[in-house]
Amino acid sequence: QSVLTQPPSASGTPGQRVTISCSGSSSNIGSNYVYWYQQLPGTAPKLLIYRNNQRPSGVPDRFSGSKSGTSASLAISGLRSEDEADYYCAAWDDSPHVVFGGGTKLTVL
Amino acid sequence: QVQLQESGPGLVKPSETLSLTCAVSGYSISSGYYWGWIRQPPGKGLEWIGSIYHSGSTYYNPSLKSRVTISVDTSKNQFSLKLSSVTAADTAVYYCARGLTREWFDPWGQGTLVTVSS
Numbered sequence: 594q595s596v597l598t599q600p601p602s603a604s605g606t607p608g609q610r611v612t613i614s615c616s617g618s619s620s621n622i623g624s625n626y627v628y629w630y631q632q633l634p635g636t637a638p639k640l641l642i643y644r645n646n647q648r649p650s651g652v653p654d655r656f657s658g659s660k661s662g663t664s665a666s667l668a669i670s671g672l673r674s675e676d677e678a679d680y681y682c683a684a685w686d687d688s689p690h691v692v693f694g695g696g697t698k699l700t701v702l
Numbered sequence: 703q704v705q706l707q708e709s710g711p712g713l714v715k716p717s718e719t720l721s722l723t724c725a726v727s728g729y730s731i732s733s734g735y736y737w738g739w740i741r742q743p744p745g746k747g748l749e750w751i752g753s754i755y756h757s758g759s760t761y762y763n764p765s766l767k768s769r770v771t772i773s774v775d776t777s778k779n780q781f782s783l784k785l786s787s788v789t790a791a792d793t794a795v796y797y798c799a800r801g802l803t804r805e806w807f808d809p810w811g812q813g814t815l816v817t818v819s820s
Contacts, residue, residue, distance in 0.1 A: 595747060628806055630748075637797055638740075638748065640808040649808065681748055683805050690763050691738075691750035691805045 596621065597682050597694035604700040610670040613697045615682035617663050621692055625685040627665040629658055632679040632696075641680070642667065669699075677701045704728040706798050706811035714792075714818050720785040724798030724811060725778075731756055732776040736801030739772060739783045741794040742813075749794075753801050754781060761804055788818045 598616040605611040615627065629642035640649055642658035645665065657668045665684075669676055682694040710722035724737070731737060738753035752762035754772045762770050771784040785792060795815050799807035 626803075626805075630807070637810040637813050638807075639810065640806070643802075643806050643808075683748075683750075683807075685803070685805045688764065690761065691753070693748045693750065696747040 595695040596686060596692035597684065599680075599682060599694035599697045601695065602698045602700065604702055605669075605672045606702045607672055607674065609672045610668060611672055611699065612669075613667045613680050613682075613699070615665045615667070615694050617665075617684060617692070619663060620688060621663075621684040621686040622660065622665055623663040624687060627658065627660050628683045629656075629667045630681045630683065632681065634678065638681065672701055674701045704800060704809055706800065706809065708796060708798050708811045708814040710796075710814060710816070712815060712817060714788055714816060715820050716789055716818055717787055720783070720788050720792060720816055720818070722783045722796055722798075722814065722816070723780050724782070725780045726800070727779070729800070730776075731774055731779050731781065736761075736804055737772075737774065737781045738799050738801045738804070738807060740797045740799060740807065740810075741792075742797070743791075743794045750805075751783065751785075751796075753804050790818050792816070793818045 626644045630638040631641040632638040645660040646658040736753045739751040769786045774781045795813040797813045799810040
């Protein structure tokens with residue numbers, strides 16, 4: 594069981610907006626930044642969002658992150674077939690160690 | 703452009719020690735940042751193993767701490783992972799990554815599959 598809770602799957606049709614949630618606690622999301630990683634099939638994870646809502650250069654503005662209390666969300670607007678991937682949230686936990694969500698498999702129908 | 707490349711045996715026997723190295727190019731490890739190891743069992747999610755700061759301070763996953771050692775070799779611009787007393791549960795793709803903070807990993811290496819089997 595992962596410390597951060599994500600839905601195992603999500604789906605949408607091209608052009609739709611999809612959100613993926615990530616739920617934690619006061620010791621991780623509630624007091625630290627959230628990061629999102631995208632893992633395309635057969636490849637290594639790639640940084641998608643840092644410090645809750647910041648996009649690295651090269652990441653389309655269709656991807657956005659938000660955080661409220663002990664939960665965070667990743668939103669993908671204008672869904673495209675190439676967005677089909679696994680998405681992971683991560684945060685520092687004050688225990689102390691890095692915690693990941695279990696991952697959400699996004700399917701573009 | 704920073705690049706990382708994992709290397710090491712792809713097969714390790716149960717009870718033995720898994721040893722991997724991550725070669726870094728395009729950036730000097732001694733200049734800063736954290737350097738981390740993350741693993742992913744086949745078909746499963748990501749698990750943080752631990753990180754080392756450029757100064758040598760280490761941070762380990764509490765669930766693995768008793769078996770893990772991460773070290774840096776600045777002369778070779780690489781860092782290493784040792785995981786002792788491995789079992790089949792340690793079979794995974796092992797990734798190395800630069801950490802701008804302990805949980806901000808960018809970029810990642812391509813990963814290397816390590817299978818624990820006799």
